[in-house]
Amino acid sequence: MDSSWIQPNSPVIHFNPRVQIQTLNPQCKIRFQIETMELADSERATSNSPGAKRKMTPEPSGRKRYRGRYINNPSITTEDQQLWENCNKWEGETKKVVEAVLEKLEQVSPNGSDEEELLFALKKKTQQLKEKCLLENIYIGVFGQTGAGKSSLVNAVLEEESLLPTSSTGACTSAITKVQSGRGRKFKAEIEFLKEKEWNEELKVLVELCEKDDDSDDDDEDNKEVEMAKNKLKTIYGDYGPEKNYEDLIKMNIYQDIPKSGKKILSEENAEELSKKLDPYIRSKANQTNKIYWPFVKSVSVYIPNSQILPEGIALIDFPGSGDSNKARDEMWRENLINCSSVWIVSAISRALDEKLADEIFGTSIKSATNGGRCHDIAFICTKTDDIQWKEYAREHAFTEEEMNVPMKGHIIEPSEKKKQFCMLHRNDTVKAKMMKQCEVKWKRLMKNKSAQLEFSKDDLSVYTVSSRKYWDSVDGESSGVVSETEIPSLKKHIINMYLKERKKVVNDYVSEVWGMLHLLGSLNSNQNKQNIILSSRFDTMSKDLKKGLEAFAEHLECCGRDLQGHLKSGVEEAEKRCMKVIKQHAELPGAKSYQGYHKTLKAICRNDGVYNSARFGPINVNFDLSKSLYREIDTFSENNLQLNRGRRASMKGQLNRINLTLTNVIDQPLPTKSTDDARVWECRQNFMKTELNGLLNDLERQIIERKQHIYKAAILSVQSSMKPAYEEACQKKGVGVVPSMQRILTERLEKQNDLFKDAAASVMEKFNEMKDHLKEEMKNRMTITLKLGFSQWPGCNPLPDFENDLNQINPIWNEVKKN
Numbered sequence: 001m002d003s004s005w006i007q008p009n010s011p012v013i014h015f016n017p018r019v020q021i022q023t024l025n026p027q028c029k030i031r032f033q034i035e036t037m038e039l040a041d042s043e044r045a046t047s048n049s050p051g052a053k054r055k056m057t058p059e060p061s062g063r064k065r066y067r068g069r070y071i072n073n074p075s076i077t078t079e080d081q082q083l084w085e086n087c088n089k090w091e092g093e094t095k096k097v098v099e100a101v102l103e104k105l106e107q108v109s110p111n112g113s114d115e116e117e118l119l120f121a122l123k124k125k126t127q128q129l130k131e132k133c134l135l136e137n138i139y140i141g142v143f144g145q146t147g148a149g150k151s152s153l154v155n156a157v158l159e160e161e162s163l164l165p166t167s168s169t170g171a172c173t174s175a176i177t178k179v180q181s182g183r184g185r186k187f188k189a190e191i192e193f194l195k196e197k198e199w200n201e202e203l204k205v206l207v208e209l210c211e212k213d214d215d216s217d218d219d220d221e222d223n224k225e226v227e228m229a230k231n232k233l234k235t236i237y238g239d240y241g242p243e244k245n246y247e248d249l250i251k252m253n254i255y256q257d258i259p260k261s262g263k264k265i266l267s268e269e270n271a272e273e274l275s276k277k278l279d280p281y282i283r284s285k286a287n288q289t290n291k292i293y294w295p296f297v298k299s300v301s302v303y304i305p306n307s308q309i310l311p312e313g314i315a316l317i318d319f320p321g322s323g324d325s326n327k328a329r330d331e332m333w334r335e336n337l338i339n340c341s342s343v344w345i346v347s348a349i350s351r352a353l354d355e356k357l358a359d360e361i362f363g364t365s366i367k368s369a370t371n372g373g374r375c376h377d378i379a380f381i382c383t384k385t386d387d388i389q390w391k392e393y394a395r396e397h398a399f400t401e402e403e404m405n406v407p408m409k410g411h412i413i414e415p416s417e418k419k420k421q422f423c424m425l426h427r428n429d430t431v432k433a434k435m436m437k438q439c440e441v442k443w444k445r446l447m448k449n450k451s452a453q454l455e456f457s458k459d460d461l462s463v464y465t466v467s468s469r470k471y472w473d474s475v476d477g478e479s480s481g482v483v484s485e486t487e488i489p490s491l492k493k494h495i496i497n498m499y500l501k502e503r504k505k506v507v508n509d510y511v512s513e514v515w516g517m518l519h520l521l522g523s524l525n526s527n528q529n530k531q532n533i534i535l536s537s538r539f540d541t542m543s544k545d546l547k548k549g550l551e552a553f554a555e556h557l558e559c560c561g562r563d564l565q566g567h568l569k570s571g572v573e574e575a576e577k578r579c580m581k582v583i584k585q586h587a588e589l590p591g592a593k594s595y596q597g598y599h600k601t602l603k604a605i606c607r608n609d610g611v612y613n614s615a616r617f618g619p620i621n622v623n624f625d626l627s628k629s630l631y632r633e634i635d636t637f638s639e640n641n642l643q644l645n646r647g648r649r650a651s652m653k654g655q656l657n658r659i660n661l662t663l664t665n666v667i668d669q670p671l672p673t674k675s676t677d678d679a680r681v682w683e684c685r686q687n688f689m690k691t692e693l694n695g696l697l698n699d700l701e702r703q704i705i706e707r708k709q710h711i712y713k714a715a716i717l718s719v720q721s722s723m724k725p726a727y728e729e730a731c732q733k734k735g736v737g738v739v740p741s742m743q744r745i746l747t748e749r750l751e752k753q754n755d756l757f758k759d760a761a762a763s764v765m766e767k768f769n770e771m772k773d774h775l776k777e778e779m780k781n782r783m784t785i786t787l788k789l790g791f792s793q794w795p796g797c798n799p800l801p802d803f804e805n806d807l808n809q810i811n812p813i814w815n816e817v818k819k820n
Contacts, residue, residue, distance in 0.1 A: 076496045083500055083820065087507045090813055091134055094511050097809050101521065102126045104801040114795040121789070122521065129514055134506045135313045138498055139339050143319050143361045144346030149383035152468040153346060154179060154316055156488050157495070158309055161472060162272040163187075163302065164318065165282050175297040175329065176336055177282075180315035182303030187274040189266040190301040191281050191293075194329070196255045199296060203249060205607045206233055208731075209600050210242040225601055225616055232295045258296055271304070278302075298329055309492055311499045333613075338709055342377040342498060349382035349431055349465060353438070360618070362442060374705060379462045379494065380435050382428075385486075386467040390423040397426070425485065428465035435463045464491055508817050509698060515814045516691030521803045523684035524794040538671065539791050545666045546787060549659050550780055556655045557772040560641045564768055567633035568761035574629035575757040579750050582625045587743035599739050606731035606742065609720055623720040630715045630760060642708060644701050652704060656697050663693055663783075685790045692786040700775060707771040714767045718760040722753050 076084070105123045110116040144150045151164040164177065182188055194202070209229035233241035236254055264281075268274040280292045281300065304310065317336055337343075345362060347355040362378065394404065404419040439461045464487045471486040483489060587602065598617070605612040610622035624631070643651040649658070667689050671682045726749035730742040750756065794800050 076493060080493075080496055080500060083504065084496075086816070086820065087500070087503050090507055090511055090817055093813055094514050094810065095130065097518075097806050097813075098126060098129045098514055101518065101803065101806050102130055104803070104806075108800060111796050111798065118792060118794065125517065129510075129517065132510065134503070134510050136502045136506050137339075138314045138341045138502055139317055139336065140314065140342040140344060140495070140498075141317050141319055141337055141340035142344045142346060144358075145355075148346045148348055149468060150318055150346050153344075153381065153383055153466065153491075154318060156466075156468040156471045156486075157316070157491050158304060158307065160271040160304060162275050163304070165275060165279065175294070175299050175320065176332055177300045177302065177318040178315050178336075179302045179304065179310070179318070181307040181310050181312045182305050183312075184303070185305050186267045186269055187271050187305065188268075188303040189274060189278055189281075190303075191264045191266070191278075191297060192299045192301075193258050193262050193264070193293075193296050194298045195262060196258070198298075199255060200250065201607075204246055205229070205604050207244075207246045207249065208603055208607065225604075225614060235292050236295050255296075257291065258293075274302070299332060310495065311503075313502075314495060314499055339374060341374050341502075342379065343375055344379045344381050346381045346383055348384045348387070349427070350384070350387065352380070352382040352431060353434055359442075362439075377460050377462075377498065378439075379464060379491075380439065381491070382431055382435070382463070382465045384467065384469075385424055385428055385465050386470045388420065388424050388427060390420040393423045393427060394419065397423075399423070399426075421485075424467075432463045432465055436461070439463070462494070464494075466491065504820065509695060511810070511814050511817045512691045513695050515810050516688040518803055518807045518810055519684035520688035520789065521800070522807050523681045524792070525799040535671075535791065538669075539787070542666055542787060546663065546783055549662050550776070550783070553655060553659055553779060554776050557776060560637075560652075561765070561768060561772060563641060564634075564637050565765060567637045568630065568764060571630035571633035572757040572761050574632075575627065575760075578629060579626055579757075580747060582622070582628075583743065583746045583750065586620070586622050586625070587739060587746060602739065602742060603731050603733075606727040609724055609727050611720075621716075623716045623723065626723075627715045627719050627757075627760060630757065630764070634712065634715070634764065638708070638712075642704065644704060653701075656700060659779075660693065660697055664690060667693070689786055689790040692789075693783070696779070696782045696786070700778065703774070703778070704771070707767070707774070711764060711767040711771065714763040715760040718763040719756065722756045722759060723749060725749065 102123065105119065105126060108119055110119050142150050142154060151166045155161055155163050155166065158179065163179070206229040209226050210233065230242040233249075237244065237249055237252060241249065266274060266277045268277060278300070280290055281294055281297050283294060310316065317340065319333065319336070343361065345358045347358050352358065358380065399422070404422045405415065440458055443458045443461060466487045468486075468488070471483060471488045474483040474486065586605070601612065601614050601617060601620075604614070605620055605622060612620050614620055640650060641652060644653045649655075667686050671678060673679060673682075723746070726746050730745045733741045733745070
């Protein structure tokens with residue numbers, strides 16, 4: 001740190017956030033430069049920084065808004081309800097204190113530049129505290145095959161039976177559907193359409209899938225892939241759509257019916273009416289007469305009013321299954337997945353134990369959690385538990401009449417229904433136990449695999465067995481016993497637990513920050529002239545300790561960079577060895593008869609720059625498979641260096657903990673003084689600096705999570721960019737020998753592009769270095785400002801307003817928050 005910041009016998013540091021200034025002490029001059037409101041421009045305080053949308057967003061201007069204090073949700077416990085109400089109370093009361101403080105500061109008339117500059121900084125920070133909205137977005141991703149009962153599940157959890165369409169007839173959209181709470185009194189839906197360019201790119205793929213390759217070397221069409229393409233073309237262009245060529249379809253100018261804004265808003269008084277309006281944008285129905293738009297739809301956001309089941313900030317995202325051919329939707333799919341804090345994997349209970357998709361989603365979620373994603377909770381949900389042939393099940397398990405005639409608590413039912421209920425519950429328990437065991441086996445396998453680093457434990461895995469139909473029947477019949485057996489209430493409680501955990505954390509951080517700020521304000525008027533030398537010495541000591549801490553942190557980041565460089569070098573060497581084998585595996589027709597017609601899928605893969613969600617072959621990503629060796633090394637690096645849930649010394653979390661402990665110990669040292677007043681003032685400064693330090697470290701963790709995503713995506717995006725010319729050329733090939741021709745083009749590209757994987761590694765290093773430089777700069781700037789503010793003092797003869805009453809109001813709030 002710059003030793004000229006403070007000199008012996010200087011009484012205070014006067015804070016100037018914009019220009020170089022001098023203290024009023026005639027014996028010495030203290031000069032330092034702080035850029036205009038660095039405090040305001042830090043990532044913690046702005047909405048333009050990476051991840052800001054996910055973090056705390058400003059309150060809408062022109063109106064005050066606190067969360068609703070009325071809670072009507074029988075699924076949560078009395079303790080949870082009390083915590084929910086307390087969080088609302090703590091936030092509301094704290095914001096009132098902040099508003100009162102800001103009002104006092106607004107009434108101060110500064111006398112001279114020193115007062116003006118410090119007052120400007122204090123008002124700016126207080127204004128930020130006033131505008132801060134304690135709303136941490138939590139996304140829950142709902143995955144499963146078509147027909148697994150995802151929409152019915154979401155409707156039941158939200159207690160809106162008709163919100164999302166649940167019919168199994170007709171084609172459903174491949175768009176992502178997001179459901180969240182809205183602020184208005186009506187049910188609303190915001191529909192986002194593909195851009196015309198995005199649709200035209202997809203149209204090329206659909207037309208090629210429908211083309212008859214009479215001269216190709218494989219005439220057996222992949223019916224599932226082709227039927228999906230034909231269905232989309234018929235929906236938009238009529239029955240003859242699949243028979244027309246691309247140029248003729250473009251001339252039809254169908255896109256003129258799509259709003260120029262690319263979005264459409266629907267609004268209704270109830271869920272059922274909104275669902276009817278959504279139909280053309282969600283699915284095709286038999287005998288539908290109005291125009292259908294679902295193939296054009298990119299995403300749908302549904303807002304339900306006054307929901308206590310889905311608190312504001314939580315969104316359920318219904319992810320479509322495989323079979324999408326659009327790059328824009330595919331990219332949105334991946335972006336939404338990586339932002340999910342929780343993943344629900346939905347399968348019908350009859351196939352849950354050997355559901356291949358469930359296993360794939362589990363693995364994908366693990367990767368999301370370990371490499372930049374936020375996932376820290378995975379729930380396997382077995383649906384349709386009431387769909388059971390109970391007589392067969394009873395015979396299979398040799399149940400006796402006596403066993404099945406167990407009295408059912410809370411309700412009276414017919415003997416046959418009682419037996420069915422018994423079999424259903426028995427199967428639920430059996431499947432749940434087996435699935436939980438499978439989950440733990442997978443978890444243990446991944447824990448042993450050094451290429452996978454888990455940011456969550458096996459305690460974050462859960463299994464639910466639910467019946468949406470039984471839930472609605474039970475609710476209508478007011479049978480509370482059966483309602484609980486459907487486990488829909490348990491899922492509601494699962495959501496509330498996630499919400500309260502995050503809500504409690506952000507409220508704690510907010511109240512802590514306000515509490516620290518008020519301690520600073522209350523100490524600015526104090527006369528510390530008697531302790532000039534002590535304060536100067538303490539500032540100098542803390543500056544040196546801060547400098548050491550920053551140097552250690554910077555060195556750790558440099559070591560991480562060298563470690564990553566070594567891992568990437570090994571990954572490049574391995575990727576170069578196996579890349580031809582990868583291309584051959586993707587380009588060759590699989591040998592089994594049932595896989596014929598793959599040449600159409602291969603062309604769709606190339607048309608989509610190496611990425612395609614096939615209706616028959618599942619998700620395909622050639623770029624990732626080419627980069628897999630690189631990603632094994634990146635995974636290992638992440639495990640060793642970027643963990644945030646474990647405080648190992650070598651991990652990023654360990655380093656942040658070390659800095660926190662070192663600087664806190666320095667701040668906690670008392671002043672060598674016998675004056676009670678001086679000790680009290682110093683304690684106020686200590687409280688401010690410690691709360692700012694904690695806030696900084698919390699923000700750095702959020703920023704690391706955000707930037708890990710960019711590091712992880714860099715390799716695959718680089719490989720995709722390098723392979724793009726080959727993809728574009730390959731997808732134009734037609735006729736006999738089309739597959740060998742496409743394979744030749746792809747392999748030649750790999751042979752000519754010698755530095756393809758080195759470039760990918762360089763992209764990863766570039767993103768890491770951006771994170772490294774940002775973290776060093778953010779830590780230095782924020783801690784420098786905190787230290788200088790912590791030693792600043794109001795320079796004028798006229799004192800600042802008295803903030804003792806405001807501090808007395810925030811103290812009991814902070815004490816309550818700490819207890820919880």
